[in-house]
Amino acid sequence: xxxxxxxxxxxxxxxxxxxxxxxxxxxxxxxxxxxxxxxxxxxxxxxxxxxxxxxxxxxxxxxxxxxxxxxxxxxxxxxxxxxxxxxxxxxxxxxxxxxxxxxxxxxxxxxxxxxxxxxxxxxxxxxxxxxxxxxxxxxxxxxxxxxxxxxxxxxxxxxxxxxxxxxxxxxxxxxxxxxxxxxxxxxxxxxxxxxxxxxxxxxxxxxxxxxxxxxxxxxxxxxxxxxxxxxxxxxxxxxxxxxxxxxxxxxxxxxxxxxxxxxxxxxxxxxxxxxxxxxxxxxxxxxxxxxxxxxxxxxxxxxxxxxxxxxxxxxxxxxxxxxxxxxxxxxxxxxxxxxxxxxxxxxxxxxxxxxxxxxxxxxxxxxxxxxxxxxxxxxxxxxxxxxxxxxxxxxxxxxxxxxxxxxxxxxxxxxxxxxxxxxx
Amino acid sequence: xxxxxxxxxxxxxxxxxxxxxxxxxxxxxxxxxxxxxxxxxxxxxxxxxxxxxxxxxxxxxxxxxxxxxxxxxxxxxxxxxxxxxxxxxxxxxxxxxxxxxxxxxxxxxxxxxxxxxxxxxxxxxxxxxxxxxxxxxxxxxxxxxxxxxxxxxxxxxxxxxxxxxxxxxxxxxxxxxxxxxxxxxxxxxxxxxxxxxxxxxxxxxxxxxxxxxxxxxxxxxxxxxxxxxxxxxxxxxxxxxxxxxxxxxxxxxxxxxxxxxxxxxxxxxxxxxxxxxxxxxxxxxxxxxxxxxxxxxxxxxxxxxxxxxxxxxxxxxxxxxxxxxxxxxxxxxxxxxxxxxxxxxxxxxxxxxxxxxxxxxxxxxxxxxxxxxxxxxxxxxxxxxxxxxxxxxxxxxxxxxxxxxxxxxxxxxxxxxxxxxxxx
Numbered sequence: 001x002x003x004x005x006x007x008x009x010x011x012x013x014x015x016x017x018x019x020x021x022x023x024x025x026x027x028x029x030x031x032x033x034x035x036x037x038x039x040x041x042x043x044x045x046x047x048x049x050x051x052x053x054x055x056x057x058x059x060x061x062x063x064x065x066x067x068x069x070x071x072x073x074x075x076x077x078x079x080x081x082x083x084x085x086x087x088x089x090x091x092x093x094x095x096x097x098x099x100x101x102x103x104x105x106x107x108x109x110x111x112x113x114x115x116x117x118x119x120x121x122x123x124x125x126x127x128x129x130x131x132x133x134x135x136x137x138x139x140x141x142x143x144x145x146x147x148x149x150x151x152x153x154x155x156x157x158x159x160x161x162x163x164x165x166x167x168x169x170x171x172x173x174x175x176x177x178x179x180x181x182x183x184x185x186x187x188x189x190x191x192x193x194x195x196x197x198x199x200x201x202x203x204x205x206x207x208x209x210x211x212x213x214x215x216x217x218x219x220x221x222x223x224x225x226x227x228x229x230x231x232x233x234x235x236x237x238x239x240x241x242x243x244x245x246x247x248x249x250x251x252x253x254x255x256x257x258x259x260x261x262x263x264x265x266x267x268x269x270x271x272x273x274x275x276x277x278x279x280x281x282x283x284x285x286x287x288x289x290x291x292x293x294x295x296x297x298x299x300x301x302x303x304x305x306x307x308x309x310x311x312x313x314x315x316x317x318x319x320x321x322x323x324x325x326x327x328x329x330x331x332x333x334x335x336x337x338x339x340x341x342x343x344x345x346x347x348x349x350x351x352x353x354x355x356x357x358x359x360x361x362x363x364x365x366x367x368x369x370x371x372x373x374x375x376x377x378x379x380x381x382x383x384x385x386x387x388x389x390x391x392x393x394x395x396x397x398x399x400x401x402x403x404x405x406x407x408x409x410x411x412x413x414x415x416x417x418x419x420x421x422x423x424x
Numbered sequence: 425x426x427x428x429x430x431x432x433x434x435x436x437x438x439x440x441x442x443x444x445x446x447x448x449x450x451x452x453x454x455x456x457x458x459x460x461x462x463x464x465x466x467x468x469x470x471x472x473x474x475x476x477x478x479x480x481x482x483x484x485x486x487x488x489x490x491x492x493x494x495x496x497x498x499x500x501x502x503x504x505x506x507x508x509x510x511x512x513x514x515x516x517x518x519x520x521x522x523x524x525x526x527x528x529x530x531x532x533x534x535x536x537x538x539x540x541x542x543x544x545x546x547x548x549x550x551x552x553x554x555x556x557x558x559x560x561x562x563x564x565x566x567x568x569x570x571x572x573x574x575x576x577x578x579x580x581x582x583x584x585x586x587x588x589x590x591x592x593x594x595x596x597x598x599x600x601x602x603x604x605x606x607x608x609x610x611x612x613x614x615x616x617x618x619x620x621x622x623x624x625x626x627x628x629x630x631x632x633x634x635x636x637x638x639x640x641x642x643x644x645x646x647x648x649x650x651x652x653x654x655x656x657x658x659x660x661x662x663x664x665x666x667x668x669x670x671x672x673x674x675x676x677x678x679x680x681x682x683x684x685x686x687x688x689x690x691x692x693x694x695x696x697x698x699x700x701x702x703x704x705x706x707x708x709x710x711x712x713x714x715x716x717x718x719x720x721x722x723x724x725x726x727x728x729x730x731x732x733x734x735x736x737x738x739x740x741x742x743x744x745x746x747x748x749x750x751x752x753x754x755x756x757x758x759x760x761x762x763x764x765x766x767x768x769x770x771x772x773x774x775x776x777x778x779x780x781x782x783x784x785x786x787x788x789x790x791x792x793x794x795x796x797x798x799x800x801x802x803x804x805x806x807x808x809x810x811x812x813x814x815x816x817x818x819x820x821x822x823x824x825x826x827x828x829x830x831x832x833x834x835x836x837x838x839x840x841x842x843x844x845x846x847x848x
Contacts, residue, residue, distance in 0.1 A: 011636050013460040014603070015450025016645065016685065019443055022465065026439025036437040038472065039465040041446065044634070048462065071614040072635050073624065105816075113614050131817070152637070154819050179438070190495040190537050200497065210468070211496050212435050213576070221440065261440065280711075280732070286718025287704075287711030290732040294710025297786055297820055305738035307731055308704070308714040314729035314772055318742065348738055362721055393555070395578055396721055 001172045002037040003029055004060035006052045008067035008077055009151055010043045021066050024157055032165045033177055034062065044068060049080045053146070057084075061144045062168060067151030069134035071113045077148060078121060078137075085139055087121040094126045095119075095135040102133055124148075127163040131155045136163055145171060176233050180222040180240050182247060183266060184254040185409045189213050192220075192251060199246050204239050215398050216405030217263055220247070256412055263408040264292035270412050271302040271352075278411075279348035280306035281319050281340040283331065284358040284374060288404050304350045309340065319343035332357050332369050334377075334386045341379035341386075352415070353379045354407045361394040372399055376407045378414050385414075425596045426461040427453055428484035430476045432491035432501055433575055434467045445490050448581055454601055456589045458486065468492060473504045477570070481508075485568045486592060491575030493558035495537045501572060502545060502561075509563055511545040518550045519543075519559040526557055548572075551587040555579045560587055569595060599649060600657050604664050606644040606671060607690060608678040609833045613637050616644075616675060623670050628663050639822050640829030641687055644671070680836055687832040688716035694836050695726040695776075702835075703772035704730035705743050705764040707755065708782035708798060712828050728774045733764065743767035756781050756793050758801075758810045765803035765810075776839070777803045778831045785818040796823055800831045802838050809838075 005025055011017040022039045029036055037060060042048040049068070056063040068077030082088055096118035103110050117133040120126055127136040127147070134150035136159045147164050149156045184192060189211050193200075200209055206226060212219040224240050226232035248255060257266040271278055280290050290306035293299050309315040312326050320343040321336055329335040337357050345353035358374030365371035372391035377384055389406055391399050429449055435441040446463045453460055461484060466472040473492070480487040492501030506512055520542035527534050541557040544550055551560040551571070558574035560583045571588050573580045608616060613635050617624075624633055630650060636643040648664050650656035672679060681690040695702055704714050714730035717723050733739040736750050744767040745760055753759040761781050769777035782798030789795035796815035801808055813830055815823050 010632075010634050010647075011645070012446070013450050013463065014454050014645075014647070015447040015452070015460075016605075016636060016643075017638075018447040019463075022436070023439040023442040026437050028439070030438050036439075037467070038476075039437065039443075039463075041463040043461070052462075070635065072617045074632070074634055111614065111618055113618055154817060154822050181440075190535065193496045194535055194537055208434075208498075210434050210498055211494065212440060214441075219440075221435070221438075223434075223438070282711075285715075286723070286727075287706075287714030287730060287732065288719075290711030291709075291715040294732070294734065295712075295821060295824065299710070300734055300788075303710075303734050305732050305734045305742065306711060307742065308711065308718070308729050310718065310724055310727045310729045317771065317773075318729065318731065347741065349741075364724075393578060397719060398578055400719065 001034050001062060002060050003034050003062040003064060004037055004056040005039040006056055006065045007041045008049055012041045013043050021153055021156055025160060028160050028165060030177060032169060033175055044074045046076055046080055050083060053084050057141060057144050063144060063146040065148045066156055069150045071117055081148060082121045085121055085123050087123040089119040090122045091118050092120045092126045094128060098128055099133045129155055129159055131158050175225060175227050178224045178236055178240055180244060181259055182220040182255055183257045183260060184218045185256045187254045189218055196250050199250055203243060207239060207243060215401035256409055263405050267408045267412055268293060268296045270415050274415055276352055277302050277304050277350040279304045279344040279350035279353045281344035281353060281355040282306060282308050283310060283356060284360045285356045285400055285403050288400055289354060289407055292404060304348045307344055332359060332373055332375060334375055337375035337377040337386050338384050341377035341384055345379045354411050356403050356407055358403060360396045360399045362396055374403050376410055378410050380414060425458050425486060426484050427458050427486040427488060428461055428480040429463040430480055430489045431465045432473055436465045437467050445577055445580055449584060452584050452589060456593060457599060457601060468498045468500060470500055470504055474507060477508050481565060481568050487568060487570040489572045490580055493574045495541055505572060506545045509545055509547050511547040513543040514546045515542050516544045516550045518552060522552055523557045553579055553583055555582050599651050602648045602660050602664055604646040605683055606679055607681045607684060608642045609680045611678045613642055620674050623674050627667060631663060631667060639825035680833055687829050691832045691836055692717060692720045694839050698839055700776055701726050701728050701774040703728045703768040703774035703777045705768035705777060705779040706730060706732050707734060707780055708784045709780045709824055709827050712824055713778060713831060716828060728772045731768055756783060756797055756799060758799055761799035761801040762808050762810050765801035765808055769803045778835050780827050780831055782827060784820045784823045786820055798827050800834055802834045804838060
């Protein structure tokens with residue numbers, strides 16, 4: 001069952017806000033058995049919104065619209081929906097009750113601007129928004145359904161989960177889609193493609209492969225699809241298991257994990273599964289490793305803490321790096337990164353520690369240590385090992401992301417494949 | 425001059441990758457004097473890509489396409505472009521030379537799969553991609569131009585900056601668009617809207633206002649537009665300055681800064697402007713404050729370092745929080761957060777320190793300290809002050825972002841408006 005998504009907002013076209021809603025909705029709809037056919041972003045313009053909705057209703061049986069439901073003058077989605085469905089704005093009791101409830105809870109008085117949040121096109125059904133004052137509106141045409149949601153990400157996500165997807169599943173009979181992620185590391189897209197070509201060509205017709213490269217990691221995604229019958233779903237699971245087995249035979253040495261979106265997720269589950277604790281000592285990544293891990297609920301079970309040692313003084317005082325080491329080899333060196341990792345492990349009392357130091361760019365490089373020079377170390381009860389990376393670009397954010405991913409990959413490999421990593 | 429953007433990729437529709445390219449392109453095009461009219465995302469399907477391109481060429485004079493140019497089987501954009509422009513794939517000398525150069529530099533052999541990267545539709549002009557093997561292709565129709573770029577973000581960005589935007593500016597006469605951001609804090613969208621309504625209604629017709637709320641901060645954006653004549657540009661600048669002045673008169677106490685996208689940017693420039701150094705002590709934000717600051721080039725001029733003190737032991741050992749304080753008041757308390765900030769300032773040797781401790785969720789709350797309870801402290805030579813926040817939701821990522829923004833706002837206010845903050 002195909003879905004057209006329309007995201008409304010000048011800020012999206014101007015690039016001041018990244019459209020994360022589209023990705024969130026895509027993920028949730030895919031998991032719910034729906035397929036997103038297109039995502040269209042338009043500005044806060046009556047004509048553009050009208051045209052987008054009319055076309056989407058002609059094209060798709062399910063249309064989801066976000067944005068333009070706020071209380072301010074640039075929010076015009078409800079007026080346009082009235083035009084599209086030949087309706088008029090009326091005050092909804094359900095929506096007004098919800099606005100009142102939220103304002104009472106926050107201890108604020110209901111202003112006329114806020115009361116206007118309860119106006120909705122007469123022909124729609126209001127799906128209650130527990131988290132905000134903008135209502136979620138559900139429309140029918142003989143051929144399609146349309147739901148209009150607020151653009152505020154957490155309200156949209158809650159409404160999708162609790163209102164829209166259940167109602168879509170009730171309205172339409174959906175097929176089953178199964179996704180399987182395989183995370184690889186240490187091989188480029190074109191080389192992996194050459195290596196696994198015979199396997200890829202032999203995949204069943206209902207299974208598709210996608211290559212999803214990110215900074216320092218290449219994710220493969222298998223997507224299988226069947227009609228929604230119990231026996232089909234079992235067959236699909238077996239097909240995907242067989243495909244994964246075949247992939248391991250050809251490219252097993254590059255596979256670092258399965259069923260995760262990111263290496264931070266994989267590191268999280270690996271540390272939990274092995275009941276190991278972790279500390280970090282970050283220079284060039286500036287807290288990005290700690291932040292990626294602690295963004296996940298439950299990180300406190302393994303994450304002891306981290307030191308962001310940006311200045312040399314902090315490397316000495318907080319991590320115990322020797323002054324003589326920094327003087328002799330510099331902050332970006334094997335000697336320093338090893339002492340950082342060992343210092344973090346000892347001082348923060350963890351089983352494992354990761355350390356990073358490097359020149360993320362865009363400036364700050366030298367002839368000997370150009371931008372993109374990075375040292376990573378992993379320290380564990382069985383020893384410390386360090387690796388030198390040399391990234392080609394000068395882009396700071398990319399070099400930081402690559403370093404984060406390489407460091408997490410080193411940690412994961414050290415825990416799960418201790419025999420093949422280099423020990424001193 | 426209106427632009428239609430088409431981003432191609434199943435991974436975007438499935439929500440496995442957030443479409444950051446659209447935002448990057450939107451920002452660059454806006455700055456370059458162009459206006460993005462729509463962004464359409466479609467999957468790796470021949471029919472969908474074909475239809476999207478045909479429609480965009482009918483609708484817009486400028487069409488920019490990203491994605492589907494990789495060496496793997498799911499990349500079919502070039503074949504579809506041949507259909508659209510009634511052309512055929514030929515090997516481009518320029519593109520082949522580029523592929524060869526990149527493979528030589530990396531020390532790899534050129535495989536047939538990689539050589540195929542140099543195939544392009546015969547009718548296009550190749551714009552050289554210095555950073556990758558996928559070519560950028562430029563097409564003309566009597567009415568429109570179309571450029572096809574790789575979807576890899578840093579290659580796309582480099583090509584936009586160095587190839588596509590200069591060529592568009594050469595081809596079309598562009599008008600001038602000026603944007604002005606005003607960051608506000610401590611007031612909700614609807615209350616601010618009420619407060620500034622008379623000012624908003626009196627804005628000149630060529631200036632538009634948008635409200636851009638994010639977790640813990642509300643950004644206002646004024647967008648002005650004129651024909652590209654010198655005298656117009658001066659008038660526009662004056663119009664915007666006047667509008668900003670009027671805004672300060674009505675809502676000055678909520679304005680925390682201008683000309684920034686984020687509070688991390690504003691904190692960065694504020695610290696640099698005042699030649700102050702900073703240290704962080706993070707518990708519930710887990711390194712997100714340090715990471716947001718150090719993502720910006722030049723942070724080493726003020727950022728000394730940070731401690732991510734996730735466990736109580738690390739709060740004691742690395743920050744010097746008293747054992748008795750933790751025992752008597754708990755980790756999430758005013759007493760603890762003050763000692764964290766003071767410990768970070770002293771131990772890391774900085775002028776200022778920010779500290780956070782709280783319960784980010786989704787679990788871990790108690791009756792007395794529910795999820796969303798957060799303490800923030802700012803410590804400086806003139807004293808330490810702490811603030812209690814109580815966020816309503818259980819969403820971890822949102823609570824972390826709100827805490828980061830509130831902490832940065834407290835820091836900025838403490839530096840720029842020291843008289844109005846509460847000192848002990």
